[in-house]
Amino acid sequence: MLSLTGCGTAPGETAAADRPVIGLMTSLPLYWPEDAALDDIAAGRASLPWQRRAIEARYRVLPLDTLASVPALTPEDPEVDPLAEITRLAVIQPRGLSPADNVALDDWVRGGGRLLLALDPALTGEYDLPIGDPRRPVDGALIPPVVARWGLAVRFDETQRPEVVRASYAAMELPLALPGIISVTDPAAADCTIAAQGAVATCRVGEGRVTLIADAALLEHPELAGENGDSIAALLAAAFD
Numbered sequence: 001m002l003s004l005t006g007c008g009t010a011p012g013e014t015a016a017a018d019r020p021v022i023g024l025m026t027s028l029p030l031y032w033p034e035d036a037a038l039d040d041i042a043a044g045r046a047s048l049p050w051q052r053r054a055i056e057a058r059y060r061v062l063p064l065d066t067l068a069s070v071p072a073l074t075p076e077d078p079e080v081d082p083l084a085e086i087t088r089l090a091v092i093q094p095r096g097l098s099p100a101d102n103v104a105l106d107d108w109v110r111g112g113g114r115l116l117l118a119l120d121p122a123l124t125g126e127y128d129l130p131i132g133d134p135r136r137p138v139d140g141a142l143i144p145p146v147v148a149r150w151g152l153a154v155r156f157d158e159t160q161r162p163e164v165v166r167a168s169y170a171a172m173e174l175p176l177a178l179p180g181i182i183s184v185t186d187p188a189a190a191d192c193t194i195a196a197q198g199a200v201a202t203c204r205v206g207e208g209r210v211t212l213i214a215d216a217a218l219l220e221h222p223e224l225a226g227e228n229g230d231s232i233a234a235l236l237a238a239a240f241d
Helices: 038-043 050-056 099-110 145-149 227-240
Strands: 021-026 060-063 088-092 114-118 152-156 164-169 172-177 180-184 191-195 200-205 208-213
Touching: 050 060, 050 227, 088 099, 088 227, 099 114, 099 145, 099 200, 099 208, 114 227, 145 152, 164 191, 172 227, 180 191, 180 200, 208 227
Parallel strands: 021 060, 021 088, 088 114, 114 208
Antiparallel strands: 152 180, 164 172, 191 200, 200 208
């Protein structure tokens, strides 16, 4: 396993109101620590993960547990669309997208949304929660059907060495640990480009854009995130700007 070390705090934070909003759906402990108790979260006593501090130096984060519209509190009100006011969305190692989530995500991207989708076939972080605990991250990503709809596939090379490699992507050296390999299976489905030794695909889908990365090591290990999370910032900028 990779070692986990400390990460510096993000510099130069701007006022929250001036930061763009990103929606976040994830099974990783990015928004709250994996062992945070509900009463500590409610009382504001839970510490913020280093990933969240790095992201919130540049963005306002809106946590999501669904992408599809949900019924309103009263029958006479319209359904609530969690993506209605969002133009940037990060879906990172999700627990699994429902059929309605897949449809909503595809429609949202085609309407102009910008998506960062991280699907890691083999997480390399160390997590204290036992397998089966609902708070534990998904160790191997489930590939949602919408990925195939965009003409992509993700496979895993089980023979690769368990080490960190760096691949050039978007003017950065992207750290990868046991990444998946992305391929284009239907060139007519979207306008896609493969980069970073096959670990990243960028696609124009309708009016929107998808950045698919088959690895999440950058968001698991602070020593890979760069000083003050600069590598995370570079990945988000490549996906959203």
